Amino acid sequence: MTTLDLDFVRSHFSAFNEPSLAGWSFFENAGGSYACNQVIDRLTNYYRKTKLQPFHPFPASEQAGREMDAAINNLAAYLNVDEDEIDLGPSTSQNTYVLAQAFLSIMQAGDEVIVTNQDHEANSGAWRRLTDRGIIVREWRVDPETGYLDIAKLDKLLNDKTRLVTFPHCSNIMAHVNPVAEISAKAHAVGAKVVVDGVSYAGHGFPDVDALGADVYLFSLYKTYGPHQGLMVVRKDTREALGSQGHFFNEGLVHKRLVPAGPDHAQVAASSGVTEYFDAVHAHHFGPQADASKRGPDIHDLFQAHEQVLMAPLLEYIRSRNDVRLLGPENPEERAPTISMITNRDGRSVAEDLSKHGIMAAGGHFYSHRLFQGLNLDPEAGALRVSFVHYTSPADIQKLLKAMDAVL
Missing domain, CATH: 3.90.1150.10 (Aspartate Aminotransferase, domain 1)
Known part of the structure; x- marks a missing residue:
């Protein structure tokens, strides 16, 4: 090795x-x-040369837009998803809150959501608040001795009213790696969507999100050597089903549906630095490899x-x-x-x-x-x-x- x-x-x-x-x-x-040097350099360069609204028809603005698009494309490739399945927002906490509001469009009173008590509150509280809208929240509780989540206990909670199961890839306290693919398969078997908090995992190597089977995967780039942005993977079928949280006239723009405040242009562009760092590490240790996946x-x-x-x-x-x-x-x-x-x-x-x-x-x-x-x-x-x-x-x-x- x-x-x-x-x-x-x-x-x-x-x-x-x-x-x-x-x-x-x-x-x-x-x-x-x-933060790795590639991120710092990109952020500094953006503020010097292109700190303006992107995607307008003049060179500095066009360059700003290209850098933002490149960042999303590069991150998507490393995560083995499509670029139109990636959103970058101000933080994972904010992304989760917006996501919970979007999920209300495909749920109704009496539907059930399963949360855990192993989670960081960001991936728990936003879903628990849906009780105010008639959603039933069921808690998948850790074993009080080990702190682990027992799959057998999840089986008892799942039923035909379950619409969503949300849990951490690993806890920021216990650090035990949960079997995401197995849990995803169980939730999908009853027709439920799966939201995974990957904040405490992704800093130790980006996962292959496609292999995990999650419908949504979230983590924070500032814990993966990048700027203070939250990355959210929302798979296409789920994204298309969710209600837009942005301006009504932007509903057809995929990257604006779930980022209502709009992106931080400079930090989005600087996110390419994370994958550039990974590229450098890979080339040094393994030699040329064209496929980021x-x-x-x-x-x-x-x-x-x-x-x-x-x-x-x-x-x-x-x-x-x-x-x-x-x-x-x-x-x-x-x-x-x-x-x-x-x-x-x-x-x-x-x-x-x-x-x-x-x-x-x-x-x-x-x-x-x-x-x-x-x-x-x-x-x-x-x-x-x-x-x-x-x-x-x-x-x-x-x-x-x-x-x-x-x-x-």
């Missing part, structure tokens, strides 16, 4: 040469990753293999202590590298102490308030969370372990 060239990867992130960040190890990537799986596996190696000593360290409870799987192959721990004090205070040792981590409930309640844990005390991605180094992990020894 090809091994990740960490020096090459880090050369694409100016954060690792930033004097103010020297001496710090970044372990809050689940809240937002560093094939480059995507290579990048996905390369990133995850490196992350699993990094996880192993940290998970072993946690197992060795009797004063720390790990949330989520002990096996690196079953989880994302978002490691949440319960200690003998609140998560934020532990994170504050770690910062004195050059560790950037965080503590809290991370908008998964319902999950902590489902685990019989105090959401206000929360957890200590250390999260990393492929640009994290073995030296960072060793520094974290020493800091945890000192703090715990």
Whole structure:
């Protein structure tokens, strides 16, 4: 298996040469990753040359439009979907809210929606509010001991009134990877649509959305080395069925139906930087490959293999202590590298102490308030969370372990 060239990867992130960040190890990537240089350069270039309304008939405006179109095309190729199935909006939270309003056009009072208590509130609250419109919301609850979602429990909730099943690809606390394709198949068997929150997964390698079988897949580009935009894949048959949320005269424009506020032109254009970075990593490790749908799986596996190696000593360290409870799987192959721990004090205070040792981590409930309640844990005390991605180094992990020894 090809091994990740960490020096090459880090050369694409100016954060690792930033004097103010020297001496710090970044372990809050689940809240937002560093941006790659390609994104920073594209954003800067857009503001300098084309910060105006795109798609008008003069050169600067035409160039702005081409850059925006290219970004959507490039992202679609890596996700193995069509470009007219991609929307970019201000955030995943906002995209989910708009999506929930759009789904009302294909639902009526008495229809059922299944949500989980494993989700970030962004992919839970918007759907739960549909009870105000007569929609019945059923909760697929985690096992209170493990925090996992049991497929057998979903089977008992599904019925001929189920119109939608929504759940995370992996939790931002438990980090256990849910079997999306299996869940999608079960929901489709009763005629329900599937919405998947991929925010905590996509930063560790873009998924093949087509293979997952989800009708909607959402994640945040600022957690995948890009600008602060939410990406939403809505498959064609679902998109055509949903009510437009934009201006009435734009109903025929596919990218305006579900982005009522209009796009942030500069950040949409800068999103191409993410795929340019992936292209550079792929060329360096694997050589030429014209098809982005094939480059995507290579990048996905390369990133995850490196992350699993990094996880192993940290998970072993946690197992060795009797004063720390790990949330989520002990096996690196079953989880994302978002490691949440319960200690003998609140998560934020532990994170504050770690910062004195050059560790950037965080503590809290991370908008998964319902999950902590489902685990019989105090959401206000929360957890200590250390999260990393492929640009994290073995030296960072060793520094974290020493800091945890000192703090715990």
